[in-house]
Amino acid sequence: DVKVTQSSRYLVKRTGEKVFLECVQDMDHENMFWYRQDPGLGLRLIYFSYDVKMKEKGDIPEGYSVSREKKERFSLILESASTNQTSMYLCASTEDRRGYTFGSGTRLTVV
Amino acid sequence: KQEVTQIPAALSVPEGENLVLNCSFTDSAIYNLQWFRQDPGKGLTSLLLIQSSQREQTSGRLNASLDKSSGRSTLYIAASQPGDSATYLCAVRDNAGNMLTFGGGTRLMVKP
Numbered sequence: 001d002v003k004v005t006q007s008s009r010y011l012v013k014r015t016g017e018k019v020f021l022e023c024v025q026d027m028d029h030e031n032m033f034w035y036r037q038d039p040g041l042g043l044r045l046i047y048f049s050y051d052v053k054m055k056e057k058g059d060i061p062e063g064y065s066v067s068r069e070k071k072e073r074f075s076l077i078l079e080s081a082s083t084n085q086t087s088m089y090l091c092a093s094t095e096d097r098r099g100y101t102f103g104s105g106t107r108l109t110v111v
Numbered sequence: 112k113q114e115v116t117q118i119p120a121a122l123s124v125p126e127g128e129n130l131v132l133n134c135s136f137t138d139s140a141i142y143n144l145q146w147f148r149q150d151p152g153k154g155l156t157s158l159l160l161i162q163s164s165q166r167e168q169t170s171g172r173l174n175a176s177l178d179k180s181s182g183r184s185t186l187y188i189a190a191s192q193p194g195d196s197a198t199y200l201c202a203v204r205d206n207a208g209n210m211l212t213f214g215g216g217t218r219l220m221v222k223p
Contacts (some may be wrong), residue, residue: 098162099145
């Protein structure tokens with residue numbers, strides 16, 4: 001089975017800090033995604049990548065950037081964390097005709 | 112733009128009951144449809160994946176059906192157990208790309 005690993009389950013950061021959320025998948029998938037999930041708003045796509053060094057904006061990219069230097073790793077970067085970025089962050093990967101596999105999530109709190 | 116709706120938003124049933132969760136989507140040009148389970152504070156666990164050419168998929172006590180022409184999918188849970196309590200999410204992948212569109216989820220509680 002594909003495994004998607006998010007490096008942290010819980011994070012607490014201060015306003016203005018630069019925050020890195022890491023995601024690693026072990027099945028050589030081309031496509032990787034970052035979502036955030038908020039009560040009442042559901043899952044919203046932040047960024048996705050379909051190949052190394054390639055990235056595309058999702059629905060809510062403002063305040064975020066991403067990095068994909070290796071195929072297995074997709075990083076989400078909060079350039080200057082703000083309290084409205086407190087959320088659950090979910091990483092996923094997929095290959096053609098296969099379903100998505102999600103990581104266990106990172107609960108980020110910005111204080 | 113694809114829209115996915117799940118009804119009901121919440122459901123409470125006694126243990127042992129068979130139940131059906133509903134998912135509807137507005138654009139029938141889908142690539143596949145996936146059902147997920149999410150426990151509080153956790154990530155999404157894939158339950159069933161139905162390709163656009165398939166009518167149903169089964170895994171244990173779970174059965175998911177797909178009717179593309181009417182834009183509907185159902186997740187049937189047989190003999191529900193308290194351990195089935197979770198939020199169930201339906202997501203559709205369109206032909207146009209790799210992105211998923213999620214429904215709002217159904218929060219299920221199975222009472223002992």
